[in-house]
Amino acid sequence: MNQTKEMTSKAYFGVSDVAIVILSMDEEERFYFEYVTPSFTTFFNCNLNNLIGSNVFDIFPALPKDLYLMAKNAVINGAKEEYFVSDQILQEPIRITCYQSEPGYCTCFLERYSDYEREYELRLRSFAFQSLVEEASNVVIWYKKKTKKARFHKIDSLFWNLQFLEDDFIRQIVSENIVHPQSKNHFLKLVRLAYNKKQASGDIKLKNNKGNYIYVNIHLYYREEDNPDFSTLMIMIKNIQKEKMEAARIKRMAERDRLTDLYNRGAIEDIITKCLNKNRTKCEKVGVIIIDMDNFRDANNYYGHLYGDKVLIEYSKELAKIFPEETTYIGRTGGDEFLVFLTDVKTDEEVIDKMKQIIKINHKLLVLPHKEFQISTSIGASVANRSETDFSSLFMNADIALYKVKNQGGNSFALYNETDEANRSVEINEKVLERVKPYNPIFLSPYSKLFPQMRKKVNRLLFQMASAFSFQRIYLVNKDNYLEQIWHEPEVTNLVINFDSIGIHELLQEKKMIFYPDIKNNYPTIDEIAKAQGIKSSVLIALFDQDNYLGYIGCNDCRNVREFTENDLKSLGYFAGILAILIQKEE
Structure with a gap:
């Protein structure tokens, strides 16, 4: 018996004591063997060569009539039948499951009934048993x-x-x-x-x-x-x-971004990272283009969000026409920001040509009757060898080129070069800051030590930070814990958490930048205050002039719980550096 069980287990792919028979029925309702598993011959100790094509009752003339009727009912009516039999032919109890496999054919599963209860759980878990007996939408092929x-x-x-x-x-x-x-x-x-x-x-x-x-x-x-x-x-x-x-x-x-159906920020970052890691040995060039829509938020608030949504949708469609899907990926990385990843860049001129085409979209979609709300686009791009770069470098360099365009008034494009990075940390074009109208400026400066002429420039810079990172409230606190200035969206309160009691200035001088969870660890009751002020995420950034601590910038996201990427932190630190220069310049 042990030898028989070992043979049957090997005969049918690990399912113990199971045999399969496929029968065909002719017009006179006679059954013939079409296929049997080797385990069938083990059951009945017969020669496999003598079975195929033979009449079932010629081989087993003593089979019960009920078994014949069961097979006939399965073929003609498509019924699934079960039959238990034990006589001199079969020698031991056998459980037979029979059903129509296709017109004119039936498939029979034979199992040793004496083992049925003991092996029930094993067979139920078996892939072969479940696939062949229990699961629908299957085709099984025996190929010699x-x-x-x-x-x-x-x-x-x-x-x-x-x-x-x-x-x-x-x-x-x-x-x-x-x-x-x-x-x-x-x-x-x-x-x-x-x-x-x-x-x-x-x-x-x-x-x-x-x-x-x-x-x-x-x-x-x-x-x-x-x-x-x-x-x-x-x-x-x-x-x-x-x-x-x-x-x-x-x-x-x-x-995907639900509004535009472009990749969202997380997805486009993952795509770029995986693409660069997968093909690091290749020497082809890749590129990143960052697109920022100038004054979009002003127009969106003036003309309404439905108008703004329509502009974003149509703008996304126009972008897709410029960039073929085979070699590019397009993502919406912020409210009015887009990122394009170019997987196969032949020359820098190719990228410049693409940016020129993007600028032309403005004339199709972004011409508005009110000049003060005119939307334009600023574009920055970077190109590098695939094997010599990563996502952070590509993005940061494109962001540097974008800053150069913004610094010159926007509505243009630039391709990154190394001199841009050196100039970025030194130059602040105050004329640009002065001529761009701030969005909803709100100032609270009861103890302000800033000169009045600086307020507009600082407020504009705070607004730029809020726009770039989708903050709804951003404010400046000096080292004496006086609230110098605040910018916030209309629906967001102008109340700001006072952190003086938890030694926030000492903590910032040590860490340079701290986040909401760090604050919560030192100030457990902060949850109640944050909830009252609508804060979901917060980051505080220290301001330094060399080693001289000036205070900090508080940035609040009142809509989403977020995690800040390495690129976010670098850019936030850069903004803080500019703000420190502005403050120190006047003092």
């Missing part, structure tokens, strides 16, 4: 390696019309594009792997009986017999189209 003939067991009519299949099944489904062209190499690799390793699995796209490609999961098991005529490759095919489509939908929702 030597003769190249295929036998099918079909639970539904999802796949191909069998009358058009040739003997060499593997060759035909590849040559006739039953396997999607993009899946051919993967499918053939799985077949070779199964022949060498006995099993393989993967997801590919196959053509269904309607001519449409769908996703399927295939499991391949290879059973090599001493007689090569019976060496068989078993292929289980399961339709996973719905699962794939749902996974793709969820993935798209996580990666």
Whole structure:
């Protein structure tokens, strides 16, 4: 008995004591063996060569009539039948499950009933048992390696019309594009792997009986017999189209901006990082273009958010026309900011030409009747060898070029060069700051030590910081803990948390920059105050003139809980440096 169990376990892919039989029924309702697993011969101690094509009752004339009626009912009516039998022919109790596999055919599963209860949980967990018996939308194929003939067991009519299949099944489904062209190499690799390793699995796209490609999961098991005529490759095919489509939908929702359907900030950063890491040995050039819409927020508030949304949607469509999907990725990284990643840059002139095309979009979409709300675009770009850069460097260099454009009045473009970075930390174009109208300026300076002429410039810089990082409130506190200046959106309160009691200035001089969780650790009751003031995320940035501590900038996000990237922190630190220069210049 132990020897028999070992043979049957090997005979059918790890499912103990199971045999499979496929029968065909002719017009006179006689049944013939079409296929049997080797484990069937172990059950009944018969010769496999004598079975195929033989009449069932010629081989087993003493089979019960009920078993014949069960098979007939399964073929004609498509019913699933179960039968338990034990007599002199079968020698021991056998459980038979029979159902129609396709018109004119039925498939029978035979299990030793004496082991049924004991092995129930094992069989239920077994992939083969679940796939062949319990799961819908399956096709199972037995493919003989030597003769190249295929036998099918079909639970539904999802796949191909069998009358058009040739003997060499593997060759035909590849040559006739039953396997999607993009899946051919993967499918053939799985077949070779199964022949060498006995099993393989993967997801590919196959053509269904309607001519449409769908996703399927295939499991391949290879059973090599001493007689090569019976060496068989078993292929289980399961339709996973719905699962794939749902996974793709969820993935798209996580990666895409809902308004424009462009990649969101997190997704575009991941794409760039993965692309650079994947091909670091290649010497091709890549590029990043940062696009910022000047004065968009003013126009959005004046004309209404529906107008603003429409502009962003149409602007995104125009961007997509400029950049082909094969070599570029486009993301919306902020309210009015976009980022384009170029995976294959031939020359710098190519990037410059693209930026010129972007500028032309302004004339299509952004011409408004009120000049004070006129929208334009500022563009900065950087190009580098793929193997010599990373996301942070690409983004920072493009941001430096963007700053250069902003500093010269906007509505233009620039490609990064090393001199830009040196000039950026030294020059502050005060004329630009003065001629741009601040958005909703609100000043609170009861103890202000700033000269009056500086207020507008500082307020503009605070507004630029708020715009760049989507803060709804941003303020300046000096080292004596006096609130010097504040900018905030109309719907956000102008109340500011007083951190003096927790030694915030000492903490900032040590850490230079601290976040809401750090503050909470030192001041547990901060949650109540933050909630009252609508704060979801906050960062405090120290202001220094060389080693001289001047105070800090407080930045509040009242809409989202956020994590700040390394690039965010570098840019925030840069803004703080400019603000410190402005303050110290007048003092």
